[in-house]
Amino acid sequence: MTTSYTSAVRDTIATRRDEASGALIAYLPVGFPDLATSIDAAVALVQNGVDILELGLPYSDPVMDGAVIQAATQQALANGFKLRHAFEAVAEVRRQVDAPVLLMTYWNPVLQYGVDRFADDLATAGGAGLITPDLIPDEGRVWLDASDRAGLDRVFLSAPSSSDERLRRSVELSRGFVYAVSTMGITGARADVDQAARGLVERLRAAGGDSVCVGLGISTAEQVAEVLEYADGAIVGSVFVRALAEGGVAAAAEAAARLAEGTSAR
Amino acid sequence: MTTETDRETIQQPGPYFGEFGGRFVPESLVAALDELTAEWEAAKADPAFAAELTALHRDYTGRPSIITEVPRFAEHAGGARIILKREDLNHTGSHKINNVLGQALLTKRIGKTRIIAETGAGQHGVATATAAALFGLDCVIYMGEVDTERQALNVARMRLLGAEVIPVTTGSRTLKDAINDAMRDWVTNVETTNYVFGTVAGPHPFPAMVRDLQRIIGDEARAQVLDLTGSLPTAVAACVGGGSNAMGIFTAFIDDPDVALYGYEAAGDGADTPRNAATITKGRPGVLHGARSYMLQDEDGQTLESHSISAGLDYPGVGPEHAWLSDIGRAHYLPITDTQAMSALRLLARTEGIIPAIESAHALAGALDLGRELGPEATILVNLSGRGDKDMTTAGEWFDLIDRDAEQM
Numbered sequence: 165m166t167t168s169y170t171s172a173v174r175d176t177i178a179t180r181r182d183e184a185s186g187a188l189i190a191y192l193p194v195g196f197p198d199l200a201t202s203i204d205a206a207v208a209l210v211q212n213g214v215d216i217l218e219l220g221l222p223y224s225d226p227v228m229d230g231a232v233i234q235a236a237t238q239q240a241l242a243n244g245f246k247l248r249h250a251f252e253a254v255a256e257v258r259r260q261v262d263a264p265v266l267l268m269t270y271w272n273p274v275l276q277y278g279v280d281r282f283a284d285d286l287a288t289a290g291g292a293g294l295i296t297p298d299l300i301p302d303e304g305r306v307w308l309d310a311s312d313r314a315g316l317d318r319v320f321l322s323a324p325s326s327s328d329e330r331l332r333r334s335v336e337l338s339r340g341f342v343y344a345v346s347t348m349g350i351t352g353a354r355a356d357v358d359q360a361a362r363g364l365v366e367r368l369r370a371a372g373g374d375s376v377c378v379g380l381g382i383s384t385a386e387q388v389a390e391v392l393e394y395a396d397g398a399i400v401g402s403v404f405v406r407a408l409a410e411g412g413v414a415a416a417a418e419a420a421a422r423l424a425e426g427t428s429a430r
Numbered sequence: 431m432t433t434e435t436d437r438e439t440i441q442q443p444g445p446y447f448g449e450f451g452g453r454f455v456p457e458s459l460v461a462a463l464d465e466l467t468a469e470w471e472a473a474k475a476d477p478a479f480a481a482e483l484t485a486l487h488r489d490y491t492g493r494p495s496i497i498t499e500v501p502r503f504a505e506h507a508g509g510a511r512i513i514l515k516r517e518d519l520n521h522t523g524s525h526k527i528n529n530v531l532g533q534a535l536l537t538k539r540i541g542k543t544r545i546i547a548e549t550g551a552g553q554h555g556v557a558t559a560t561a562a563a564l565f566g567l568d569c570v571i572y573m574g575e576v577d578t579e580r581q582a583l584n585v586a587r588m589r590l591l592g593a594e595v596i597p598v599t600t601g602s603r604t605l606k607d608a609i610n611d612a613m614r615d616w617v618t619n620v621e622t623t624n625y626v627f628g629t630v631a632g633p634h635p636f637p638a639m640v641r642d643l644q645r646i647i648g649d650e651a652r653a654q655v656l657d658l659t660g661s662l663p664t665a666v667a668a669c670v671g672g673g674s675n676a677m678g679i680f681t682a683f684i685d686d687p688d689v690a691l692y693g694y695e696a697a698g699d700g701a702d703t704p705r706n707a708a709t710i711t712k713g714r715p716g717v718l719h720g721a722r723s724y725m726l727q728d729e730d731g732q733t734l735e736s737h738s739i740s741a742g743l744d745y746p747g748v749g750p751e752h753a754w755l756s757d758i759g760r761a762h763y764l765p766i767t768d769t770q771a772m773s774a775l776r777l778l779a780r781t782e783g784i785i786p787a788i789e790s791a792h793a794l795a796g797a798l799d800l801g802r803e804l805g806p807e808a809t810i811l812v813n814l815s816g817r818g819d820k821d822m823t824t825a826g827e828w829f830d831l832i833d834r835d836a837e838q839m
């Protein structure tokens with residue numbers, strides 16, 4: 165992260181670290197339960213304290229996702245989700261609220277759309293960049309070039325099992341933030357956020373990481389507050405997806421307001 | 431024939447096979463894949479490991495498997511000589527055991543106590559459950575719900591062997607979804623668990639490692655055919671699901687440029703219908719289950735559901751080495767419909783008294799076509815990858831063999 169390139173995601177995280185204890189980042193899949201509602205829900209999350217959005221692109225084989233997100237993205241696909249809806253959703257959310265919007269996507273849809281074309285269309289829609297759960301930097305040459313050219317963030321994951329060398333690469337090549345996977349596992353709410361998260365963030369700091377967010381398993385304001393004691397942002401997904409599934413946009417908004425309380429505790 | 435075959439060996443070590451292969455996986459799995467790669471390299475170089483595996487092949491699986499010439503069947507193939515490599519005679523009934531014993535030994539070497547696997551037809555699941563029983567490992571098998579129904583006998587076998595079988599209810603509820611759930615289990619339990627992958631697909635090192643463990647099929651068969659006929663076969667035929675039995679028999683011949691290699695994919699209702707599993711014939715390059723290869727997908731890169739009467743070939747992906755062998759022209763991949771495969775299955779049963787697995791019947795159907803094309807001078811070596819016992823419900827329905835009254839009693 166040494167170029168003169170500026171990242172709205174990175175700046176937002178830095179600002180929230182100054183104002184409060186850090187940033188709240190929310191995941192929602194595009195097209196669940198339908199395109200219009202997913203856009204309304206994303207907007208409502210921002211209006212209720214979410215700082216950065218991570219819109220998920222529904223994919224047929226989501227190996228990093230647990231049951232809640234799998235069910236939601238499978239429904240989005242069954243309802244006719246198409247790739248272009250992702251760009252439409254990003255543009256519409258950006259029109260309504262000011263928060264940066266990242267797309268979270270498995271790699272094959274990007275590859276089939278064309279990596280450069282995907283980067284251009286995302287930039288045109290006002291998107292900030294991509295989180296790539298199944299693209300490791302080792303395989304990411306084309307995306308590194310495309311994101312450089314289009315001025316997009318690229319968020320790679322790092323895990324408790326990653327070697328120091330890999331953490332260094334992840335810090336060096338990620339832009340916006342580095343995604344620290346809190347636990348060895350998949351998405352889904354958990355009773356405890358793993359102690360492994362704290363250790364991983366410390367190792368990422370030692371590797372030069374100054375914008376590090378923790379995700380996987382965070383479901384309460386207390387967990388958000390706990391994570392923000394050592395990390396710069398907390399990423400929450402399954403809780404919002406479940407709220408949206410069970411109680412619609414209002415319930416998702418309520419969940420956002422509740423979890424956002426975890427960012428003010430200093 | 432391509433000029434590449436004139437070099438000493440054209441075989442690639444991985445992770446890449448031309449533009450195919452690689453490791454498109456969550457970061458959480460990289461350490462485990464690195465460990466597996468290093469341990470496999472070390473094991474390959476360790477004579478004690480080789481000796482232990484060889485002893486298991488001999489004393490447990492019953493290797494070497496024999497070859498059988500099938501002249502009465504060959505009469506229907508334009509008079510070409512047809513020779514079967516009898517992987518159906520292995521303990522547990524298919525080639526899958528060759529790979530599993532190697533990976534189970536490797537699991538012990540790494541010091542893990544639990545193995546997981548995906549399975550389609552159930553043959554890989556049965557082989558894995560068998561090895562778990564033999565080595566005293568905990569074992570969980572993921573199997574699509576559709577497959578647990580059409581291969582119910584194998585579900586019972588796995589459970590009897592002490593494995594837990596988890597029916598997978600997401601997506602198309604077949605092999606591809608079983609792989610997704612096995613990967614999720616692995617990401618979560620990687621500290622104690624080794625993923626015993628069943629074919630030459632998936633992220634590196636699986637395509638190379640599974641090929642290395644299956645190449646014994648071709649190594650044996652090449653010597654056996656030379657011994658029987660005095661020359662190399664004209665062509666080698668195998669069915670291709672993920673592609674492990676095919677890579678297992680192809681590898682020994684890959685640097686014999688005069689030996690043609692044929693892989694037969696499942697065309698289901700027909701390669702020109704949407705209900706097929708002919709990945710190389712009908713697919714495009716993409717990333718699925720950790721590797722870049724051919725796959726069946728829509729224009730958005732969403733994986734399409736595959737269809738085949740054969741659960742073991744009902745997979746919308748294929749191993750990256752096959753994608754590469756196809757692209758460079760070293761091997762040819764052709765579609766075989768359900769109807770063609772079932773006819774070949776019955777023909778082998780009626781003419782030779784051998785009931786093949788429906789998967790293997792795709793290779794037999796291919797050999798019938800190939801024999802007619804190549805003529806009576808040709809010798810075709812067919813990999814009979816498994817036996818048909820598991821398929822009797824399907825065959826019974828297809829040929830209407832089950833007495834309805836008896837069924838109701």
Ligand SMILES: Cc1ncc(COP(=O)(O)O)c(C=O)c1O
Nearest residue numbers: 553671672673674675742789816
């Ligand atoms: C008998 C038999 N042959 C072939 C296959 C297909 O797998 P592969 O293409 O990896 O050999 C299977 C898979 O279940 C099988 O049981």
